[in-house]
């Protein structure tokens with residue numbers, strides 16, 4: 232069977248839509264895949280509710296009496312914003328596992344072979360993760376209030392703090408999205424995401440004042456973007472001026488989102504795998 | 505399965521030219537050419553690691569070749585991948601269904617990503633559930649589906665946008681025998697409805713049964729092509745299997761029987777079986793037995809059969825085609841393994 236000359240393109244119907252509205256529609260279609268599935272997945276729901284509740288209660292009652300932080304009479308007011316921050320950032324790891332699952336199960340290939348806006352797979356995923364994180368956060372906030380946590384400042388400040396928390400976690404969702412599309416297996420994605428999230432959240436001001444850490448660790452903890460965000464959020468919930476931390480934290484969140492969204496999207500849509 | 509606005513039939517639906525792809529030191533494809541005529545089923549047949557999936561991935565815009573070109577309906581998949589994507593349906597090696605969604609939702613989801621109107625996506629989804637015998641399971645989450653159901657749903661999903669070319673990458677690997685037969689019926693039906701299909705398989709009987717044209721691929725190279733019958737003719741259409749009492753007689757038996765082999769066919773030696781390609785069975789069996797008897801070689805059993813593609817593969821490569829293993833998830837094996845015994849007896 233000899234191969235014929237290069238065929239001429241045959242212009243036929245079936246034009247594929249391009250442009251902004253189609254891209255947004257594809258993102259929403261992908262997001263709805265996950266949002267629809269969310270209530271059906273008991274493990275994920277449990278992880279999204281029980282785990283944060285447990286964290287709040289464990290840390291509050293185990294450490295609550297033992298740790299004194301300068302500047303805070305009530306350790307709860309210091310601790311809980313840190314727990315909030317850690318929990319929502321932990322919540323960002325779902326993206327890594329979910330995308331690795333899509334990849335190993337062939338779903339990513341199917342989606343990449345469709346005439347859709349490729350990055351929609353990632354945007355939809357991160358958006359759905361954001362919604363789940365809002366849910367987690369609200370559950371956590373309710374429990375925190377039940378055990379005595381209060382907004383010491385203005386409601387606007389508390390709202391800003393909450394948005395910053397969720398936005399910061401969203402940024403890390405993109406880091407995990409990049410991991411998810413880069414590693415070859417679900418297990419690898421799981422460990423790869425926790426391997427940096429644990430040090431990121433513990434070597435920080437989330438639970439203790441970095442000044443109580445060894446001198447070599449302290450500067451790391453102090454300059455950790457997670458510390459900066461936690462400090463800003465903590466200040467806002469407690470009615471204190473967040474100072475430069477607020478803008479720094481916003482800058483980190485935006486910067487991480489932009490850089491990792493571009494990297495992850497490129498990686499996902501590249502025809503190199 | 506009506507496809508509106510068929511492009512000019514003069515243009516092959518799929519053209520692959522000189523596809524070459526290397527992964528590190530592995531040459532997955534070394535210049536593979538083939539074409540698929542509109543409405544035909546092409547079987548890409550080869551053992552594990554031959555390069556089938558790589559070829560499919562290139563044609564489906566998922567992978568860039570190092571060299572070579574590929575066209576879907578005349579659209580250059582490298583230059584215009586998004587337009588090519590609007591023409592294809594891919595059913596990969598693993599059933600790519602979203603386990604957390606129902607069958608209906610899975611179909612609807614892909615339909616929307618194909619940019620069908622919502623009402624059209626729903627209508628197509630129902631139609632396909634019907635066609636693939638999934639109506640009863642339509643509202644169950646796919647997690648609860650059997651392997652065969654998943655595969656059917658997977659194929660249905662790849663058809664929702666009415667693609668002009670369907671890619672089926674090892675659609676029956678890992679299925680139990682019953683589901684496999686069911687899947688054959690499904691593919692058969694699609695083929696009869698005129699769906700242009702590229703089917704990859706390591707099952708020789710599968711290509712025989714489903715494909716109009718077969719390209720045999722081995723270690724990244726197309727080593728033969730033609731219809732199943734054309735390929736079979738290469739080894740002689742008929743085979744006589746002689747089972748020897750003592751395997752040690754094998755070499756001698758091959759020498760003795762070689763003059764009986766027809767055409768280009770070669771006498772093939774298995775562990776205890778010698779296979780002789782012949783041109784018609786008349787008088788052959790007694791002659792073979794006599795030859796061996798005179799030489800004092802004891803025969804346990806003699807059988808005749810039509811040659812299969814297993815025999816073709818062996819004749820072409822000197823190696824048995826690896827019968828598909830039980831491991832459907834073995835995507836990238838280190839090397840094609842050979843199991844010398846499995847083949848000759850397999851009939």
Ligand SMILES: Nc1ncnc2c1ncn2[C@@H]1O[C@H](COP(=O)(O)OP(=O)(O)O)[C@@H](O)[C@H]1O
Pocket residue numbers: 504527528530531532550551552553554555556557558559835836837838839
């Ligand atoms: N992404 C990859 N990275 C490295 N090697 C690969 C990759 N994909 C395929 N290969 C290798 O290329 C060869 C052909 O693989 P493949 O096309 O999957 O074969 P088949 O589908 O016929 O079993 C194999 O040796 C396989 O190990």
Ligand SMILES: [Mg+2]
Pocket residue numbers: 553556557558597673674835
């Ligand atoms: Mg394969």
